[in-house]
Every structure is written in structure tokens, then in C-alpha cells.
Amino acid sequence: MKNLNFIDLFAGASGMSEGFIKAGFNPISHIEMNPEACLTIKTRAAYHYLKSKKKLELYYQYIKGEITQEAFYKEIPNKILNSVLNVEINDDTITGLFEKIKQSGKQIDLIIGGPPCQAYSLLRRHQDKIEEDPRNKLYIQYGRFLEEFEPKAFVFENVPGLLSAHKGQHFENLKIYFKELGYEVYPKTLIASDFGVLQARKRIIIVGWKKENDFGFPEFEKIIQEFKVNDAFQDLPKLKPGEGFKTTNYTQSKNEYLEKFELRNGVDFVTQHISRPHNTRDLAIYKTAIELWNKGKERLRYPDLPEELKTHKNVTSFNDRYKVVDGLGISHTVVAHIAKDGHYYIHPDVKQCRSISVREAARLQSFPDDFFFEGSRSAAFKQIGNAVPPLMANAIAKKMKELLCQKS
Template identity: 55%
Template sequence: MRVEIKLNFIDLFAGAGGLSEGFVKRGYKPLAHVEMDRYAAQTLLTRSIYWELKSTNRYSIYLDYLEGTITKEEFYSYLPPEMSNIVINAEISEQTIDGIFNVIDNNMRLLGENKIDLIIGGPPCQAYSLVGRARDPERKENDPRNYLYKQYIKFLEKYEPDLFVFENVPSIKTAGNGSFFQSMKDDMQALGYTLESAVVDASNHGVLQQRKRVILIGWKAESNMRFPDIEVVLGDYRVSDLLDDLPDLLPGEIMEKCNYTANASEYLIQSGIRTDDFVTQHISRPHNERDRAIYRLVIEAWKNQGNWLKYTDLPAGLRTHKNLHSFLDRFKVVAGDSAYCHTMVAHISKDGHYYIHPDIKQIRSLSVREAARIQSFPDNFYFEGPRTSIFTQIGNAVPPILSEKIAIGIEQLFRTAINSQQGVEGHA
């Protein structure tokens, strides 16, 4: 007999909610999302209302919001009172953590929960990233964000979840010569958790992007769990399957709402990314003529030679940087004929040089919606805030398709554990 699993969770350092998206899609119940950035927190709130409306057969109200026929204030009025603090817009610090605990405790009471099943999330990765360390003369060794994991551990100590998911960039394992990662694991094990980690590449799990993350899973030592099986999903798809049904855009053009211009690809259907009859936030950043001239050369080089131009390959008249010895791969096309896009990072909020659209007719960087698709966000996922903030939210996110595979694996662990316990009790 199939055991019904109803698990809840809290999401720390939640960002726009890429990690929690897959868990909610699988039926996990969020009790709180904690995020310091105000625009990302608004995105989380909008998505929380989406799930509430979808679960109560009022999805048309959400579509009204996307189409702009109701105001944000009216849309937000559909959030049930017991969920009024489901998103906690606060920095997690020594000064705020007790207040955050109080809000979560109250949420648990209002939502009828007496324990936390899971904690998910990971602190900001900039302090651990190889790029960040390379640009910092102190190699991020004194960055206080290195120690945000200690705040995560305080949540483990207070709520004692059965299992937790900690995710971050692979270079967290080498930051501080490995001392930060080891100290973190030591502190987690001291709370009675058994740990196992793996470097997981999203491209092996249904995402058309090569994106590696460390996934650290911890479970109560007595629970007899293990690292979850994360389903491998491979297909004969191309990045163009994500791009070709969206309207052409000029640099700086804004399509807040537009219709698709082609049938959905098999990938868009299988992945569930394409959802409704229209799409929002197909928004392109503006580019100056020098950048567009460079973009044209980069696109042509990829199409004709199959390689990316180095900065030193550009005509002297197009170069504005004196540094000709490092960071020479400043411009990169998103190759539509490739199986996977290169890793999407938050730097896309600064400029689009690393994410140039492959269409020579458009000569621009990726739009907001195109970047979201590469991260595997569904088309009905609406991001709040200005364009720069939205790109940051997208670049920092865990791909929801990968998140869902992790959620499925954890669900299976709990089902096995419950079946095992029932078997023991049946023979008692």
C-alpha cells in the first residue's frame, strides 16, 4: 500500500524560490521562506499566492494579475490570513534570528503544524565562488558571509528537522583550504545528523544548462536514511528548444505580455516550462552600438568556426579594457545548437556579455524570460522588481526542475522509512 506523505519545510536564504519551487510542486507544505532581498521576497509572496489560487481552483485570478487586469494590492488580498507571514523579508543574523524564530513558531501554530520536517536552502554563494575569490585580494578569506552557515545551523538546533538540504557552489568545499566546509559538517554532526554530499550537475537531471552545485543532505542518525536518489533525465534536446517560440526582440524592447510565435517544442512540453497561451516578462536590456558590434562578431564566430572569441581577438577599435591578460572570455554566445547552456550566474544582472542570444537578426543578450527558461522556471513564474533585480534573482536560483528531482528522492526516503517503521511495529 502506498504511504501518503505530507511533509512541511522552511526555506532559508530563499532567493526567488527556485529550490522551494520543486518541493511545493511535489506537495510539500512551506511554513516560511526567509529572504533578505525585498524584491526576491515579493517574488516569493507572488508565487505563494499562485500556489494558493491553483490549489483552490482560482487560477484565473492569477492570470488576471499577469495580464494586468487586477492591481497588486487586489492580488495580494487573496493571501489567506494564516499565511500573512509565510515570507519573512529579513536578513538572518544574530540580531534578527530570535524574531524570525517567533514568526516561524506563529506560522506553525496558524498552519496547524507542531514540528518541522525539513529545512532547505543555502547561504549566498559569492563568498565561496572561485570567481569571487579570484577578484578579491584576500580571496574572500575574511568575508563574513563565509560564516552564514552558522545561522543555518541554529535553525537545525532549534527545530530539529528529520532531514535538511544544504546547497551551494562546488567551491565551498575548497574555501579556506576546506576549513569552512569541514567546520560546517562538524557542527552539523554534533547535532546528531549523518551527512552525505555530492556535486550534482543540473544538466543530468532535465535542465538544459551545465550547472554544478554541492548538495549536502543531513538526516537524524537514528532514522536509517541515506542520500536520496536523484533521477537522471537526459534527452536529445537543444538550447534552441527553449528559445525558438518566443517573439524576436530589439535591444531595450519590453514585452510584458506576449503570445508565442511557434508551437511548443517537445522539451517545453515534457519539462512543463510552457504553461499558458501567453508569456510575460520577455524583456531585453538596451545595448550600445559598440557592444552590438562585438555581439555580431561573437555570434558569427560561433556559427562559422564553432568557437567563442577571446577579448584579444576583437578589433582594437572595439576594445575598451586595458587588461589583455585575464578574463579574456568576456563575451559568450548562448549556443542554440548545443545540448546545454553554460552556467547562468548573477552577473547577468550587470551586463549581458556572457549570455548573447544566438540569433544574428536580434543581436542582443538574453531576455528576462529566456534566462528564466534556461534556469528551468516555468513561464507562469512571475518575478517582482526591476529588470536588474530580476536577473539577479534568476542567476542566483537553483533550477526548479533539479529541485523537484531532489524533492522526489527525499519523498521516497520518507516513504521507505515510514514503511520500515510500520513493519517493525507490525511485528512487535
Template identity: 55%
Template sequence: MNVIDLFAGAGGLSEGFKRQGFNIVSHVEMDKSACLTLKTRESYHYLKDQGKLDIYKKYITKKITREELYGFIPEDILKKVINESISDETIEDIFKSIGHEDIDIIIGGPPCQAYSLVGRSRDPNRMKNDPRNYLYRQYIKFIERYNPKLFIFENVTGILSAQKGRIFKNIKDEMKKVGYNLDYEILNASDFGVLQNRKRVILIGWKEDIDFSYPNFKKIETRWTINELFYDLPKIQSGESIEVGEYSNKGNELLSEIKVRDADWDILTQHTARRNNERDLNIYRYCVEIWNKERRRVGYDELPEKWITHNNLKSFLDRFKVVDGLGVSHTLVAHISKDGHHYIHPDINQNRSLTVREAARIQSFPDDYYFETCRTDAFRQIGNAVPPLMAEKIAYKIKETFIE
């Protein structure tokens, strides 16, 4: 079945669908770095299918350039990635670039900043004038153009309350008008085996003449922890980086089960930690100590006075958060690209924020996934992504319906 991935980001949704045998015809994404990530991932899949994965390994170990890597890939594979912002001005050109009329499924979700509760709380106009509120209308134009059997629309839970619920009501009304039945649920990635509490609205629409109902997803009881997820990663300090290196241990059952690291994968990349100043490192250590002793997170107003630099001691007090090493992580968001204060490593001896590879693992991206082009871009892409493991289980249920 042919799939278009809109607002594709780093490709978490399409990775899950590809694992279940769906054919990703196009990824449409406005961010240049994310598009390079998508092209690199398409290169990985092509070379793996051709039995030439050694070429991909040469690239991620910096033995050949990106241009040299792409030189091994057929042009039609790379052209699947369309680097374009979706608007009234660009949409017809995007249709031409897709160049494929037989589309079965459309997946993706418009950027969520305009719907997020944090975004609204920080904006004096509560995002009312943000044009991203209405990107869903571009999504609907793709539905009208390709008339897919089914579509999956993913977004943050804040979309349900944006503008007192009017936005989500309009989305549903307009989708129904073009001939689709709809249903949605708030799904948590942790119920799909992802080691992260990450709630998202997953809306599914299907053509009125198709016998379909919203899947019943069996919840997976997580028996693993973040410490086990990081089990084989070398211990590093703030500012240290292993761009290309070796694991400190063989993999474990968890890494194999959630498809993060195959037994034969032996190249560690992007295990890169940002450098923190001394004050932040003192705060990190203090927060981890309290977490270990009391299993609670420290409010900003509780910090020793010498470490407090912000005047606001009444709101946004959860500036520093320790990732729970003995459980699952709290939600990873794109803000991790700005600083790591919300993602403090649970090991007090490492005393730092998460690396790119650790963040990718929390999102269930496999270790052979390479994020372009720099650490900041990689963190942003990871924070915005749909976990591939969750996407795969959704894709499996969709496939099950159509096979039957």
C-alpha cells in the same frame, strides 16, 4: 511533510518541493524584491488551488495592482514569506514568525558570493574577511531549533576549496556535532533535464536514527537544445520588450516535458531585452559569427582593437559568451543582472543578450512564474536560483525514502 526554505531567493528549491507535495511552512529571505516574488508565487498556488487563476492572470497582465492581488490572498499565506536577514540579532524573531514547531525538512543555502571562485579571485583578501563565510552557522541554529529529520544544504562548488577547504570541513564538523549523518555530491543541473551546465554542491544531512543514504540520481541524457527551448518566443531586438504579449508558436514536447509551458498557458510575460550600445552589438555579432563557424568563444584580446575598451588583456578574457543554441547553456549567474555579455543570444538576427523569460527558462522556471520588481532584480533572482526541475527531482527522491 513541513519544510522551511532558508535564504530562499526567488524560490526555486521550494517550487520543486511543492511540486512533490511538501508543505512549505516559511521562506526566509533578506532581499525585498525576491520576497515579493515569493509572495506572488504563493498567490499563484493559492489561487490555482481555489480555481481562481483568472485573478492571477489579471495581475500579470497589469489589469490589477500587486496590492489588489494580495488582497485576494489570506494573510497566513502571505506571512509564509519572512523578509529578514538571518543574524544573531534577528534569529529569535524569525523563529517567532515561523510559528510552527513541527518541521520535517530544512532546505536552502547561504549566499554563495563568499565561496565562489570568481568572487575570491577578484577580492584582494580572497573573501577571508567576508561575514558571509559564516552564515552556515545561522543555518545550523535552525537545525538545532527545529531538529528536522533531514536538511539539504546547497552551494557553489567553490565552497569545497574556500580557505583551503577549512570552511567546508568546519560546516561538516559542526553539522555532525548536532546529531546528523552527512554526505554530499557535486550535481550538474543538466543531469536532471535542465538545459544548463550548472554544477552545485548538494549536501544532505539526516538524523542518526533514520535509515537513509544519499540518493542515487539517475542521469538524464539531454536530447533537447536551447533553440528548442526558445522555439515559441517572439524574435525581438536589443532594447525591445514584451512585458505582456503572445507566443509566436504553440508549445513543443520539450516545454511540456520540463514543465516550462503547459499546453493551455497562453500569456507571455517578461520577454524583455536590455538595450545595448552599438559597440556591444558589433561585438555580439562578431562573437556569434565565430561561434557559428568555429564553435569556439572569442577571447577579449582577440576582438578588433577599435572595440577594446579595457586595459586588462591578461585576465578575465571570457567577457563575452554566446549561449549554445545547438546544445545547453553554460551556467547562469547573478552577474546577468549587471550586463548580458556572458549571455549572448545564439540567433545572430536578434543580436542581443537574453531576455528575462529566456533566462528563466534556462533555469527551468515555468512561464507562469513572475519575477518582481524590475528587470535587474529579476535577472539577479534567476541567476541565484536553484532550478525548480532539479529541485523537484531531489524532492522526489527524498519523498521516496520517507514513503517507503
């Protein structure tokens, strides 16, 4: 099979790219405006380079903290690090971005990525301000890359709200625009748990094909699995609130879930198993919420809290502010708000009585354990919450590769 090249727009922490690289695609460039996420992509690009050279020990030294980032990056070719562009995509920058990508001299077979999706979230739509949010027009910038590089196909990811925002008019505009650029457009809602991700995460995937390469929307075989969140957390050390390990050992050998979906993928240690601290009031609320959930799968309602534990008088807008992750099932959707507080992601173990750690959140998103997130704890949480689960991305990538190579 020929080498298929892609660029990743609005790349975030490169969760989507991770799935495509694992499927054998070759990344030419990642473009992302967030500086911490860009460092994460650079570090992951360094990982893939060192893996190809059978020099992963250097990477392990870095994520263990044994060498500095500066020393680590010095061992990586500039063309690898410079392929990650920390730039906001807008009218002022886009021409320069085209020029940098063309310096690779490579044909672009595929474009992937999804513009920031907060503009289409339920909250934003309820505020009736979507027309004022410039992010809802970022698909136009995405289209300009399609027009410039004319890839055979693209994969565009977003939240389900994209289809219904502004009574469906935004999606209709997007579809018309991409069709004018020469692409047939196929949207479908995918659920991450159908691909081995332990999370009820729904996302719109829009696949576009050049009209002469039109394969429609790929067919995926749903994974039937009985694994649970506790299977993803089982081998990680127990933590108290505010406790954590930048590097630590596993407490158990890997179980069937971790092996089958390759979350424990060769390393004999785990990084970034770090939890946030909580005050006494929150811990009391967490304990109540965990006991309610574990006893009868009942969610804590804010109005039912004792008065001494309430922090505000609004008992309607924050009714489900505290939510326990279902240890005996799959998790609700992990979103970027986890960077602000952990109330919506409470660990199911009452003995630990805390919100989930960085590594636990990463596992719920199906990031492998050797994937390292740069920046602070909050920055890591934000990157994880915004990401496309690599397991889901890999399933999409395999099917896209099969179809693209069939055409070739």
C-alpha cells in the same frame, strides 16, 4: 503519504522551494533578505494558493497587469503572505524568526536552502579574502534552525567552491558542526543538465539526516536527453535590443522539450520576455561573437577585437568577457552577474543580436512560464541567476519525500 512541512532559508526567488512544493511538500515559511525576491515569493505563494482553490484566473489577471499588486494581494489570506519573511538571518533576528515560525503550530520535517554563495566563488577565493567575508559563516545560522526545529533531514545547496575553499577547511568545519547537531552529512556535486535543465550548472547538494533516519545521499536517475537551448527559445517572439513584452503570445505551439518538462504549463501567453538595450559598440562585438561561435564554435577573445571596439587596455583579465549561449547545445552557467550586463549571455541568433531576455534566462533555469519575477528587469535577472533550477530541485524533492515517507 503524510503532509511533509518545510522551511526555506536564504530562499532567493524560491526556485528550490518550487521544486519541493511541486513534489507535495508544504511550505511553512520562506526567509529571504532581498525585498524584490520576497515579493516574488509572495506572488508565487499566492499562485499556489489560488491554484488549490481553482481560482487561477485572478493570478493571470495580475501577471498580465490587469489588476494592481495591492488589489491582487488583498484577495490572498494574510497567513499566506505573512509566511514570507523579508529578514536578514543574523544573531539579532534569529530568535524572532523562530517565534514567527512556531506560530504556525506545525512540525518542521525538513529544512532547505543555501546561504549566499559568492563567498565561495572562484573570484572570491582568488582574492584571498574569504576569511573577511561574513557570508562564509552563515552555515552556523542554518545550523541554529536545525537545532531549534530538529527536522528529520535538511537539503543545503551551494557552489562547488564550498568543498575546496580554504583548502577544504570550511567544509570540514561545516560537516563537524552539523554532526555535533546530530546529523549525518552527505555532499555530492550535481549537474543541472542531468535533470532536464538546459544548462551546465554544477552545484553542491549536502543532504543531512538525523542519525536515526540515515538514508545516505539519494540515488538519482540521470536524464538522457538531446534537447538544446534553441528548443527552449523556439516559441518566443524575436526581439531587438531593448525591445520586450510584459505580456505576449507564443509564436508557435509547444515543442517536445517545453511539454515534457512543463515549462509551458497551461498558460496561453508568456510574460517578461524583455531584453536590455545595447550600445553600438557592444552590438558590433556581439555580431562578431555570434558569427564566430555559429561558424565553428569558436569563442571571441577580447584581445582579438579591432582596436576601435576595445574599451580598456587590460587584455588578460577580461579575455572571455563576451560569450554566446550555445543554441545547438546547453548553456553555460547562468549567474547573478547577468543583472549587470548581458555580455556573457549573448543570444545565438545573429539576426536578433542581443543578450538573452528575462524569460529566456528563466527558461534556461527551468522556471515555468507562469512563474512571475517581481521588481525591475535587473532585479529579475539577479533572482534568476541566484536560483536553484526548479527541475533539479523537484528531482531532489521527490527522492527526499520517498525516503522520509518510507521512514514514517
